[in-house]
Amino acid sequence: MKDIKRLLPYMTKYKLKLNLSISLTILYTFARSAQPFLIGLIISELVANVLGNTPINLHYIMVITIIIAVCGITDAISDYCANYFLIDVIQKGMYDIRSDIQKKLNKLPVSFFDTHKQGDILGRITTDVDVVSVALQQGIIKIFAAFLTLFFSIVFMFIRSTFFGLLALIIFPLVYIIYRKLFQRAQPNFMKLQNELGRLNSFTTETFSSHDVIQLFNQEDHMQEKFNEITESIQETGFKSNFNSSVINPLLSSLLNLAYILIFLVMGITVLRNPLVIGGFVLSAALDIGALQSFIQYIWQFSSPIRDITQLSNVIQAAIASLARVLELLDAKEEKQQVNNPDINLSDMTGQVTFNHVKFGYSPDKILMQDVNIDIAPGSMVAVVGPTGAGKTTLINLLMRFYDINAGSICIDTIDIKTMSKPQERSLFGMVLQDPWLYAASVADNIGSGADYAERAQIIAAAKIANVDHYIRTLPEGYETFINQESSNVSQGQKQLITIARALVGDPKILILDEATSSVDTRLELMIQSAMEKAMENRTSFIIAHRLSTIRNADLILVMNQGSIVEHGTHDDLLLQDGMYSSIYQSQFDS
Numbered sequence: 039m040k041d042i043k044r045l046l047p048y049m050t051k052y053k054l055k056l057n058l059s060i061s062l063t064i065l066y067t068f069a070r071s072a073q074p075f076l077i078g079l080i081i082s083e084l085v086a087n088v089l090g091n092t093p094i095n096l097h098y099i100m101v102i103t104i105i106i107a108v109c110g111i112t113d114a115i116s117d118y119c120a121n122y123f124l125i126d127v128i129q130k131g132m133y134d135i136r137s138d139i140q141k142k143l144n145k146l147p148v149s150f151f152d153t154h155k156q157g158d159i160l161g162r163i164t165t166d167v168d169v170v171s172v173a174l175q176q177g178i179i180k181i182f183a184a185f186l187t188l189f190f191s192i193v194f195m196f197i198r199s200t201f202f203g204l205l206a207l208i209i210f211p212l213v214y215i216i217y218r219k220l221f222q223r224a225q226p227n228f229m230k231l232q233n234e235l236g237r238l239n240s241f242t243t244e245t246f247s248s249h250d251v252i253q254l255f256n257q258e259d260h261m262q263e264k265f266n267e268i269t270e271s272i273q274e275t276g277f278k279s280n281f282n283s284s285v286i287n288p289l290l291s292s293l294l295n296l297a298y299i300l301i302f303l304v305m306g307i308t309v310l311r312n313p314l315v316i317g318g319f320v321l322s323a324a325l326d327i328g329a330l331q332s333f334i335q336y337i338w339q340f341s342s343p344i345r346d347i348t349q350l351s352n353v354i355q356a357a358i359a360s361l362a363r364v365l366e367l368l369d370a371k372e373e374k375q376q377v378n379n380p381d382i383n384l385s386d387m388t389g390q391v392t393f394n395h396v397k398f399g400y401s402p403d404k405i406l407m408q409d410v411n412i413d414i415a416p417g418s419m420v421a422v423v424g425p426t427g428a429g430k431t432t433l434i435n436l437l438m439r440f441y442d443i444n445a446g447s448i449c450i451d452t453i454d455i456k457t458m459s460k461p462q463e464r465s466l467f468g469m470v471l472q473d474p475w476l477y478a479a480s481v482a483d484n485i486g487s488g489a490d491y492a493e494r495a496q497i498i499a500a501a502k503i504a505n506v507d508h509y510i511r512t513l514p515e516g517y518e519t520f521i522n523q524e525s526s527n528v529s530q531g532q533k534q535l536i537t538i539a540r541a542l543v544g545d546p547k548i549l550i551l552d553e554a555t556s557s558v559d560t561r562l563e564l565m566i567q568s569a570m571e572k573a574m575e576n577r578t579s580f581i582i583a584h585r586l587s588t589i590r591n592a593d594l595i596l597v598m599n600q601g602s603i604v605e606h607g608t609h610d611d612l613l614l615q616d617g618m619y620s621s622i623y624q625s626q627f628d629s
C-alpha cells in the first residue's frame with residue numbers, strides 16, 4: 039500500500055485530466071447503475087396499470103424511457119472519455135518514472151554498478167515500469183469503476199427496499215476475506231517471479247554481449263544449463279503465483295452464486311408470506327414485480343465488477359512486485375550533489391598530482407592499498423605497470439574519484455580533490471579507456487562529447503592530433519557519418535583513434551590512457567602509438583601500459599604489485615634495479 043501511495047504524485051501531477059477521468063467514471067457508473075432501477079419503474083407502472091384496470095400511463099413510461107436513453111448515451115460517451123484521459127495520465131506518469139530512473143542512474147555512485155547487474159537494471163526500467171503501466175491502465179479504471187458500480191447498485195437497491203439492500207450487502211465481507219487471503223498467499227511468489235525475470239534479463243544481456251567469447255571457449259552447454267536453471271525457476275514461481283491468483287476467480291464466483299441463491303430464497307419467501315415477520319418484527323413486504331426485476335438484475339450485475347476485480351488480481355500482484363523493484367532503484371543511495379568550488383580556477387591549474395598516504399579498499403574489510411604516496415610534476419608522462427590485479431586501474435579510479443579513499447588525500451595542484459565538485463575535477467581529465475566505446479551518433483558528435491560545447495574546429499583539431507582526421511574524411515559522409523549501435527561500421531583501431539580524439543577535444547590538463555590489450559595491425563598500431571605520443575605532449579599523462587615498448591620514454595614508471603607501488607623510476611633506472619620491472623620487461627622481450 040505504501041508503494042502504491044508513492045505512485046500517486048506521478049498521477050496527481052496531471053490533476054485536470056485525472057479529475058476529469060474520475061468525474062467521468064463516476065458519471066458513467068451512475069448512469070449504468072440507474073438503468074435497471076429505471077426499467078424496474080416502467081415494469082412496476084405497467085403491472086399496476088394492468089392489475090388496476092387503468093389506462094397505460096404512456097406519458098410516465100415515455101419520460102422514463104427517454105431518461106434510460108440519456109443514461110445509455112452518457113454511459114457510452116463518458117466511459118470512452120474517462121479511458122482516454124486516464125490512459126493519457128498513466129502514459130505521462132510512466133514517462134516521468136522512466137526519466138526519474140534515468141536521472142537517478144546518473145546520480146548513483148560507480149560502486150552501485152559493481153553490485154547491480156546491468157540486465158537487472160535494464161529490466162527495471164523497461165519491463166517493470168511496463169508491468170506497472172499495464173496494471174494501472176487495465177486495472178485502475180476497472181477496479182475504480184467496479185467499486186462505484188457496486189456502490190451505486192446498492193444505493194438504488196436501498197431506494198427500492200432497505201431490507202433487500204442490506205441482504206445484498208452480506209456478499210461483501212465474504213468477498214473481501216477470501217480475496218485478501220488468496221492475494222496474500224500469491225504475493226511473495228510474484229515478487230520472486232519479477233526478481234527471477236530480472237536475473238534472466240542480466241543473463242541474456244551478458245550472453246548476447248559475449249556471444250563470440252562463449253563460442254570460443256565452448257561454453258554453450260554451461261550457458262544453456264544456467265539458462266535452464268533460471269527459466270525453470272521462472273516456470274515454477276510463475277505457476278505458483280498465477281495459479282494461486284487464478285483460483286480467486288472461480289472460488290469467488292461459486293460463493294457469489296451461493297449468496298445469490300440465498301437472496302432469491304428470501305425473496306421467494308417474502309412473496310409467499312407477505313409481509314415477512316420474524317420474531318414479531320416486520321422485516322419486509324414482498325417486492326413488486328418491477329422491484330423484483332431490478333433486484334435480480336442488480337444481483338447478477340454484482341458478479342461483473344467483482345469478477346473484474348478478481349480477474350485483474352494477477353496483473354495487480356505482478357505490478358506490486360514490479361513497483362517495489364522500481365522504487366528500490368529510485369530509493370538507492372545517491373552520490374552527494376556537489377556544487378562547484380568557486381575558489382578554484384581550473385584554467386590556471388598545471389596538472390601536478392600527489393597521492394599522500396592513500397589507503398583504499400573496495401570493501402572496508404579488504405584493504406587493497408595501504409599507504410600509497412606519489413608526487414608527479416606537471417606535464418610528466420607517467421606509466422603505470424604491474425601484473426594483472428596489481429591495482430593499476432584502481433589508482434586511476436581513485437584519481438578520477440569514482441571511489442572515495444579510506445584515508446589520506448589526493449591533490450591536484452595541492453588542492454585536495456575532495457574540495458572540488460566531481461564535474462569540476464573531471465573537466466580536468468581526458469580519458470581513453472581500454473574498451474574504445476562509442477555511442478550511436480555521428481563521428482563529430484562522438485568526438486565532441488568529450489567536452490562541453492565543442493566547436494567543429496576543435497573537433498577537427500583533436501582528430502588531427504589523434505591521426506584520424508584523414509580517415510574520417512574518407513568516410514561516406516565524413517564527420518557526419520553515423521556510427522551504428524555496435525560501432526561495427528568502424529574498425530577496432532579506428533575506434534581507438536576516435537576515442538583518443540574525444541579525450542583531447544577539451545584540451546584536458548591531465549590525460550589518462552588505458553592501453554588497449556587487443557592487437558591491431560602493425561600500421562594502425564604505429565598510428566595509435568604516434569597519436570598517443572602527440573596527445574601526451576604538454577600535459578600530465580598517465581598511461582596504463584601493457585606493452586612495455588610504449589613507455590620507454592616515460593618520465594616516471596610506477597611499478598605496482600598487490601596494491602602497492604613497489605618500484606618507481608625511469609626505464610633505465612628500473613632496469614638497473616633489476617627488480618620486478620626488469621623481470622616483466624625481460625619476459626616480454628623474450629616472448
Ligand SMILES: Nc1ncnc2c1ncn2[C@@H]1O[C@H](COP(=O)(O)OP(=O)(O)OP(=O)(O)O)[C@@H](O)[C@H]1O
Pocket residue numbers: 152400401406424425426427428429430431432433
Ligand atoms: N569494483 C571492484 N570491486 C571489488 N574489487 C575490485 C573492483 N575492481 C577491482 N577490484 C579488485 O581490486 C584489485 C585490483 O584491481 P585493478 O583492476 O585495479 O587491477 P589492474 O592492475 O588494473 O589489473 P588488470 O591489469 O588486469 O586490469 C583486484 O584484486 C580486483 O579483483
